[in-house]
Each structure stands twice: as C-alpha cells, then as structure tokens.
C-alpha cells in the first residue's frame with residue numbers, strides 16, 4: 600500500500616529561493632513516477648513574509664490545488680511555530696518538513712521516505728559516515744554549528760549526530776500525540792521535538808544525507824550580529840528544554 604505523506608515547507612521571505620525548490624519537487628514527485636510508492640502533498644507554512652513568497656507559491660498551487668496547500672500566519676512565530684501549526688493541519692499517515700532553499704533535493708527527501716519502514720520517524724543527518732555537504736557555509740556559521748552540536752550532545756545525550764538538519768519525517772499519529780507539548784519556536788525547535796520523542800521511547804532513526812548549504816545567505820541569519828542573537832536564543836532554548844519536566 601502507498602504511504603501518504605504531508606511535507607511541510609516553512610518559508611520566510613523566500614521569493615528568490617522557493618521557486619527553484621518547488622519546481623524541482625513538483626517535477627520529481629508529480630511527474631517522474633515517484634508517486635508510485637508515496638502519495639505526497641505539500642503544506643506551505645509561511646509567516647511574516649514581506650516579499651512576494653506568497654505570489655511565487657500561489658503559481659504552483661494554482662496548477663496543483665489538491666497537492667499544494669498554502670498556510671500563512673501574520674505573527675512572528677518562527678520556523679518552529681510555523682511547523683507546529685502545520686503539524687496541526689496534517690492529515691496524511693506521515694508528516695515531514697524540508698527547507699525552502701533546496702538544501703535537501705527531492706531525491707534525497709525521497710530516500711528519507713524510503714527509510715521509514717515501520718519506524719516512527721527518520722531524520723536526515725549531515726554528520727554521519729556517508730553524509731555529504733556541498734557549498735559549505737562561512738567559517739563563522741560552521742563554528743556556531745559545531746558549538747551548538749557539541750552542547751546538544753553533552754546536555755541531552757541522545758544518539759543523534761545532527762539534530763538541526765531541515766529534512767525530517769514522522770508518523771503523524773506520533774506527532775499529534777506530542778504536539779501539545781511542543782513550545783520552542785526558534786531554530787532549536789528540532790531539539791525539543793527529538794528530545795520529547797526520545798523521552799517517550801519513540802523509534803526515530805537517523806540516516807545520512809546529501810546536503811547543499813545555501814550559497815545565498817540565510818534569511819534567518821543574514822549577519823554575524825543576527826547569528827549571535829539567534830545563537831544565544833537557541834542556547835537559552837536548549838537549557839529550557841532540558842530542564843523542563845516532560846510528562
């Protein structure tokens with residue numbers, strides 16, 4: 600039987616990147632026969648965009664109205680907040696998410712789906728044997744990433760090599776079960792998600808991926824100053840997650 604999957608695409612001011620990404624995903628999932636194993640829908644989760652992201656995604660939704668659904672929230676709810684709200688809208692058997700900048704190409708996301716078997720979830724990893732990272736970020740971004748990864752390893756003691764990769768997929772029933780407990784809206788939301796699943800003994804595996812760091816800078820971390828601020832917020836979040844009681 601085919602698995603049904605809702606793939607959330609969070610997007611904040613992505614008019615320059617999301618068109619290329621969506622074109623690639625639509626071609627792969629709707630035209631090249633990859634829908635033989637999976638029935639896929641895309642849930643676009645926009646919030647606070649001040650550019651024409653909405654106009655770009657509407658062009659795709661108009662040709663695939665049943666398979667591309669647009670949600671837009673005005674509030675500054677962050678990537679995590681947008682994904683939480685879209686989790687609430689998911690109706691397929693599985694729900695995942697992927698970044699709007701094509702850092703995970705459709706073939707790689709398809710590989711992630713292929714690893715699901717009977718697991719509760721699969722997360723893509725950039726830091727395992729077999730992982731490949733192309734067009735690497737600036738040294739500063741990489742340093743921030745190493746520091747964050749080390750802190751998460753020490754504080755949470757989970758088996759994951761990479762909690763932050765933007766490509767993940769889970770059994771929807773499991774997500775709905777934990778959804779009321781998800782609070783973190785900033786970029787540390789992945790850590791909270793994985794930690795709660797881990798504490799509840801859910802079966803979430805990690806698999807190596809091919810990843811392309813965006814050549815154009817991230818909209819979320821455009822300057823060293825913003826990177827520092829986001830980094831501080833993420834560190835505060837991980838301490839809150841670790842020391843909060845999970846019931």
Ligand SMILES: Nc1nc2c(ncn2[C@@H]2O[C@H](COP(=O)(O)OP(=O)(O)O)[C@@H](O)[C@H]2O)c(=O)[nH]1
Pocket residue numbers: 608609610611612613644645646676677678681697698699700702765813816817818819820
């Ligand atoms: N809805 C929403 N999406 C966001 C927000 N911040 C970042 N994103 C999305 O999250 C994904 C990852 O962000 P990106 O800028 O590529 O981060 P990077 O890969 O770490 O540089 C992209 O699809 C962004 O559009 C936000 O505040 N709201």
Ligand SMILES: [Mg+2]
Pocket residue numbers: 698700702812813817
């Ligand atoms: Mg990116």
